[in-house]
Amino acid sequence: MKKGITIGMDLGDKKHQVCILDKTGKIIVEEEVAGTRTAVTKFSKRYRGAVVAMETGPHSRWVSRIAEAEGLEVLVGNARKLRLIWQSRQKSDTRDAVMLARIARMDPELLCPIRHRGEQAQMDLEIIRARDLLVRERTRMVNHVRGVVKSTGERLAVSSAASFGHKAKIPEALNEALQPMLEMIRELTKKISAYDRMVKEAVTDKYPETERLQQVGGVGPLTALAYVLTLEDPEQFAKSRMVGAYLGLVPRLDQSGQIDKQLRITKHGDGYLRRLLVGSAHYILGPFGQDCDLRTFGLKLMQRGGKNAKKRAVVAVARKLAVLLHALWRSGQQYEPKRKQQAAA
Numbered sequence: 001m002k003k004g005i006t007i008g009m010d011l012g013d014k015k016h017q018v019c020i021l022d023k024t025g026k027i028i029v030e031e032e033v034a035g036t037r038t039a040v041t042k043f044s045k046r047y048r049g050a051v052v053a054m055e056t057g058p059h060s061r062w063v064s065r066i067a068e069a070e071g072l073e074v075l076v077g078n079a080r081k082l083r084l085i086w087q088s089r090q091k092s093d094t095r096d097a098v099m100l101a102r103i104a105r106m107d108p109e110l111l112c113p114i115r116h117r118g119e120q121a122q123m124d125l126e127i128i129r130a131r132d133l134l135v136r137e138r139t140r141m142v143n144h145v146r147g148v149v150k151s152t153g154e155r156l157a158v159s160s161a162a163s164f165g166h167k168a169k170i171p172e173a174l175n176e177a178l179q180p181m182l183e184m185i186r187e188l189t190k191k192i193s194a195y196d197r198m199v200k201e202a203v204t205d206k207y208p209e210t211e212r213l214q215q216v217g218g219v220g221p222l223t224a225l226a227y228v229l230t231l232e233d234p235e236q237f238a239k240s241r242m243v244g245a246y247l248g249l250v251p252r253l254d255q256s257g258q259i260d261k262q263l264r265i266t267k268h269g270d271g272y273l274r275r276l277l278v279g280s281a282h283y284i285l286g287p288f289g290q291d292c293d294l295r296t297f298g299l300k301l302m303q304r305g306g307k308n309a310k311k312r313a314v315v316a317v318a319r320k321l322a323v324l325l326h327a328l329w330r331s332g333q334q335y336e337p338k339r340k341q342q343a344a345a
Contacts, residue, residue, distance in 0.1 A: 002046075002047045002048060002050040003050070004022070004023035005020060005021070005022065005023075005047060005050035005051070006020070006021045006050065006051050006053070006104050006105040007019070007020050007021075007047060007050050007051065007052040007053065007072075007101060008020075008021075008052075008053050008054075008097040008098060008100030008103075008104065009033075009052055009054045009063070009097060009100065010054070010094075010096040010097040011035075011057050011058075011059045011060060012035060012093060013035060013058075013059075014034075014035050015032045015033065015034055015035050016032065016033045016035055016040070016059075016063070017030075017032055017094055017096070017097045018030070018032065018033055018043070018097055019094070019097035019100070019101045020047070020050075020101070021102070021105055025102070025105060027098070030097070030098075035059065037062070037066060040063055040066050040067070041066050041070065044066055044069075044071075044072055045070050047072060048070055048071040048072065049071060049072070049073075050072055050073070051072070051075065051104055051105075051108075052067050052074055052104075053075040053076075053077060053103065053104035053108070053111060054074075054075070054077065054100065055076070055082060055096075055100070056076055056077065056078060056079045056114060057079065060116070061116045061122070064116060065116070065119070075111050075113045076111075076113055076115070077100065077103075077112060077113060077114075078111070078112040078113070078114050081111075081112040082103075082111065082112075115236075117229070117230075118232065121229050121232050124202055124206070124225075124229055125226070125229040125230065127195060127198050127199065127202070128195070128222060128226055128229075128272075129272060130195065131192060131195035131196070131199070131222075132272060134188050134191055134192050134195070135161075135192060138161055138185055138188040138192065139161060141181055141184060141185050141188070142164050142185060144181070145164075145170070145178055145182065145185075148174060148177070148178060149170065149171065149174065149178075152171060154171055156168050156169065157169070161189075162189055162192075162193075164185060165182050165183075165185040165186035165189055166186065168182060170182065196222075199221055199222055199225055202225060203221045203224065203225050207225060207228050207229075209228060209329060210224035210225055210227075210228055211224075212328045212329060212332065212335070213227060213228070213325045213329060215335035216280075216292075216294075216321065216324065216325065216328070216335055216337075217283070217284060217290040217292065217337070218283035218284045218321075219280050219321070219325070222276065223276045223279075224325075226272065226276055227273060227276075227277075227322075227329075228329070230270045230272075230273045231243070231246075231329075234326060234329045234330040235330070237326060240324075240326040240330065241323055243322045243323055243325075243326045244319040244322050244323055245266070245268075246268075246269050247268075247269040247273060247274050247277070247322055248266045248267040248269045248271075248274055249265055249266075249274060249277070249315060249318055249319040249322060250319065251263050251265055251266070252264060252266050265315060274318070277318040277322055278314060278315065278318045280318070281294075281298070281314045281315070281318040281321060284298065284317055284321070285299065285302070285310075285313065285314060285317060290337060291337070291338070292337035293337065293338060293339060293340045293341060294317055294320055294324070295317075296340075296341065297316070297320065298313045298314070298316065298317040299313070301313035301316055
């Protein structure tokens with residue numbers, strides 16, 4: 001057991017730079033570890049019981065899991081918070097490893113440590129992210145086809161993206177250029193439908209708690225599943241209000257003396273889930289949104305007017321929606337759309 005030993009590990013694509021400090025803070029070893037599971041496992045076994053610090057990145061998930069399995073205490077620092085490292089004027093892998101080790105030894109809280117989600121949750125989350133990538137590519141292709149046809153003075157009939165590949169009637173002159181793209185759009189639609197079936201199966205078989213979240217109008221299986229997989233454990237938040245900040249839906253702060261600027265939201269956290277919540281907020285405030293407290297709140301904000309009134313209202317509703325979903329998930333209560341309105345009456 002290597003109690004009292006602190007390790008800083010700067011993760012690279014092919015190799016990881018390591019700095020090891022003893023109990024007094026003296027550097028005893030500086031070395032490189034190959035970026036393979038075998039090499040990381042072998043290294044971790046040598047230093048069982050030590051503390052190892054690393055930054056979030058493409059390799060931090062699997063490296064941290066191996067280190068934890070071999071008995072090391074793992075600290076995964078939030079890369080966004082570690083300005084001390086990435087804004088250094090003399091940045092190198094060796095210096096980064098030394099800095100990580102010294103910060104972990106001095107005060108681990110300075111790393112703003114994060115916790116990686118479980119392996120199964122991560123695999124399921126990759127399904128909906130892969131689906132999102134295909135949807136965005138299909139949207140780009142549909143827009144391209146519409147734009148090309150419009151440039152010839154013609155217009156394609158209105159249709160959904162899912163039916164576009166079958167309904168679009170391309171002018172004969174553009175067949176050679178656009179028919180292969182229509183075939184690709186049809187193929188993408190099939191793949192997206194397959195991902196949709198996977199999402200429904202996951203919601204039904206693995207994550208029944210998503211049913212509580214779908215009680216809210218505008219929240220479908222995809223948004224509910226993404227929410228549960230991204231947060232993973234509702235108990236990690238002491239208060240539901242903390243979820244808004246976790247997902248980057250709260251305004252930035254810039255206060256000094258009498259100055260208190262109104263800034264944009266932080267956009268920290270998972271951008272995909274934030275985008276889904278904003279989409280749900282658009283639905284809630286749209287023509288098909290059901291009458292509920294969230295809709296009433298958003299419409300009041302929109303009535304204040306101003307250049308960006310609608311955008312602010314959508315973001316505010318998305319933030320409240322994130323808080324509401326956490327409260328429903330944590331408490332298991334039935335959703336009451338007009339709870340505040342009934343209380344006021």
